[in-house]
Amino acid sequence: MRKYQFKQIEKYIELFRKIAEGVYMELSAKNGNLERVNEYLQTCQQKAIELGEFIEKEEGLGHPTVSCLEDFCELLFEINEEILSEKGLAAESAKLRLDSAINKIEKSAGTDITLQKLVIFLPYKASMWDSLESVWKSCKDEPDTTALVIPIPYYDKNPDGSMKEMHYELEEYPEDVPVISCDGFDFEAEHPDEVYIHNPYDDMNYVTSVHPYFYSENIKKWTEKLIYIPYFVLSEPDVSNESVLEQISHYAIAKGVINADEVIVQSDKMKEAYVEVLSRRFGEQTRETWESKIKGSGSPKIERLKALNKQGVEIPEEWQHIVNKPDGTRKKIVLYNTSVVAFLNTEEKMIKKIADTLQVFQENKDDVALLWRPHPLTVATLESMMPELYEAYKAIVEDYKKAGWGIFDESSDLDRALIVSDAYYGDGSSLVQLYEQLEKPIMIQNADVLCGEEE
Missing domain, CATH: 3.40.50.2000 (Glycogen Phosphorylase B;)
Known part of the structure; x- marks a missing residue:
């Protein structure tokens, strides 16, 4: 199961806990509303059935978590029957039994459901693939992870900024890099956990533009995490030099940098420059955000070059x-x-x-x-x-x-x-x-x- 799907399970469990708390509050109140308790229990049972069907659809029949949900439904029925029979039901007892069943559901979901990770790389020029290659190689070797390389089309621009000729370099990648055409790939339905890009400009480039569907502001709508890695390597910056910071601003204040959840630059020094430029542009109160988002962990271009030079x-x-x-x-x-x-x-x-x-x-x-x-x-x-x-x-x-x-x-x-x-x-x-x-x-x-x- 994918991580974004597992979040649905977490939301159901959170709902179960709120309902259990509602049952406890009504039963412990002096003039508690038993009809409301009945509604709570019926709602909870319906949601438990929904969750069970969802898990079976994704994980198959006979899943341990579904068995826990079935036991939970039986418990909800028992508690409702005890209320209707007017035998009386202690609030503490009901809460304890419900919490115990919910804990079992949560534990089973956490241990019996294996999370599968989908990572997608979206290069637009094959000549710039080296800025992503080492990260892709690392991702594809991770357990329970699918790493896909899906080149995206780009356009030359006319002097007036309008789109001109389209380029799609699907056939120009190394033989050991299996690529997938973006045509027909349903990005929204697949909802990748992570997406890597190396073009940060969206509609800001005067010369070329990736297809507007792949602008960073749109990619964010269908992924959990957008990661930008520059396709270039710059001279190490002197952060005390204002002219250097002005030059860096042309790279740092780009939509892909701003929209990304994580930005990986070539060094800690470059991170410092990016953070300084962005903090000045968007206000000192944003510095902590940029410090957290931007990582100076190195350029994959340099890693690949050194590896090939040895070979x-x-x-x-x-x-x-x-x-x-x-x-x-x-x-x-x-x-x-x-x-x-x-x-x-x-x-x-x-x-x-x-x-x-x-x-x-x-x-x-x-x-x-x-x-x-x-x-x-x-x-x-x-x-x-x-x-x-x-x-x-x-x-x-x-x-x-x-x-x-x-x-x-x-x-x-x-x-x-x-x-x-x-x-x-x-x-x-x-x-x-x-x-x-x-x-x-x-x-x-x-x-x-x-x-x-x-x-």
């Missing part, structure tokens, strides 16, 4: 001719990361910077293999917010792919790119924080510097 990752066959020299030795692989934020901050300068960078690496392609991995929302961002740059960017990408001297990685497997590369070059995005975990060289690019000048 090692194979270079795909289609990359081999790019990363290997004619003599069979391997070139140094440089991960080139371009971010959405860099485009927003530098605009056309970023187009020139990418073109310049590609030229430099092409000139050195005999010794260095370039692995270009742009942020997965780059195209959607440019189309929605910077359409004047979209065609120029698209042309650069098409020329790069056609030339074939470097790797263009659009896959959902971010960790593979991090692990197989020997050094990082690119924008100061969250990938830098992940790359630091691998203790490899990192160089941040500057859009104002061209022609391979040192930055």
